[in-house]
Amino acid sequence: MAVVAGLLVSSGCSAAGSDRAGGHADAQPTVLTLANPGGAVEPPQLVAWAKRVEQMSKGTIRIRFRDEWREGQARPEVPTLDDIRKGKADMAWVGARAFDRVGVTDFQALLAPMLVDSYELEAKVFEAGIPAKMLGGVRKAGLVGIGVLPGPLARLVGTRKPMVNPDALKDEKIASQDSALMDESLRAWGATPVQAPPGVDLSPFGGIQMQLGAVVGRHHESDAKYVTGNIDLWPRALVVVMGKAAHNRLSARQREILTDALKQTITKAVDASRAEDRESAPTLCRMGMKLPSASASDVKAMRSAVQPVYARLRNNKRTGNWLAQIQFLKETTGVGPDTVSCPAKSTAAGPLQGQWTRTMTESDWRHWPGYDTWTERPPNGTWTLAFNNGILTKTDPNGETERWPYQTFRDRIHLDGLVTFNATFHLDAGQLTFDNFDMSDCPDCAGYVVTFGGSQQPWVSTAVAH
DSSP states (O other), X not given: OOOOGGGOOOOOOOOOOOOOTTSXXXXXXXXXXEEEETOSSOOHHHXXXXXXXXXXXXXXXXXXXXXXXTTTOSXXXXXXXXXXXXTSSXXXXXXXXXXXXXXXXXXXXXXXXXXXXXHHHHHHHHHTTHHHHHGGGGGGGTOEEEEEEOOOBEEEEESSSOOOXXXXXXXXXXXXXXXXXXXXXXXXXXXXXXXXXXXXXXXXXXXXXXXXHHHHHTTGGGTOOEEOTTOOOOBOOEEEEEOHHHHHTSOHHHHHHHHHHHHTTHHHHHHHHHHHHHHHHHHHHHTTOBOOOOOHHXXXXXXXXXXXXXXXXXXXXXXHHHXXXXXXXXXXXXXXXXOOOOOOOOOOOOTTOEEEXXXXXXXXXXXXXXXXXXXXXXXXXXXXXXXXXXXXXXXXXXXXXXXXXXXXXXXXXXXXXXXXXXXXXXXXXXXXXXXXXXXXXXXXXXXXHHHHHOSSSOEEETTSOO
């Protein structure tokens, strides 16, 4: 990512504090570090929980995310659990899927293939307290369970063809996260699961199982073409765990706040997951991906293929009981699978449609405050901004590109993708400039102010002779 590192705002996390809630008014707040395995972006479900913790504790408990924990590893979650046991961070969130790799199978009923296939059903399952009952199993892994939050539904992403039935999946290598149950399900559909980091290049694979928001965030539109819109594989339930030593340092009231705040965040977490799909689907469509639907016979074939998986799950009395409870909720809720599809294409090009360039040398940047202190400077040469039906592609002089969905309203532009910010744009006789940047949603993105607006040179439309 081409950014000016010297302008970025640091977001480092503090070490855990030893002060306790309810102490002297001048006491420092208790700061709990939370490992965010393999990610630079904090899940909105957990951000909402962290805010609720701070509200309930009146600022005496704060949660600080440790992002990109074990980033780049194909299996970051299981080692993260070991890190928490060893006290390398106070807490972590880990996908429920990973626990069966450490002998905890309690979450498998929640993740049974194509069982929880709508956000309404997921909400009902959490309201019934079923995941909370499953949480006790994490003690077997030497950890303290704080709670479980609902997350987005995973779908099948195809690199070269739609993954709509077992025939399409047969003999295909499917990139997957660490989970024995998910590997078992993929094999039942005829695929070969391969452990790979979330941001891996999908070109060597037939596809990946992933939620829509991650497909956007990891820019898989560049190496995949299809997302099956009406097959919801399983929810990405988020399990928050804590090390025993860190948990023992908390007061009873602090422990209660952590768990109660999480319970109170369940509705917001479902809403955030639903919103993630609602916003991500049209973004993927604008980026050129297709969202085909499986036929009724295809869906039936997918369900039939995983019946041996269900048979194994039912052999465990407790898992079988939870399966029955979830199936009952599914039948009584009466809601079919959540589906996504591409909206009708808009013919409105927007005021910025087209390509804009500017050529800059070091002298063009020198007027910017603090230039002499920048630790990284933008490359000199010709920069390009290409606006095309809601997608902005920025290319720097070295040929490196970044893409974002964008929206315009009057003279304001909103970019929401790898970075999120707003700015005012001005058009005048084929020239384009930006100012009034709002980086409140992405404080670490200040470097983009320089990229877009940090030059005395305007952007010039390539459609205008110059």
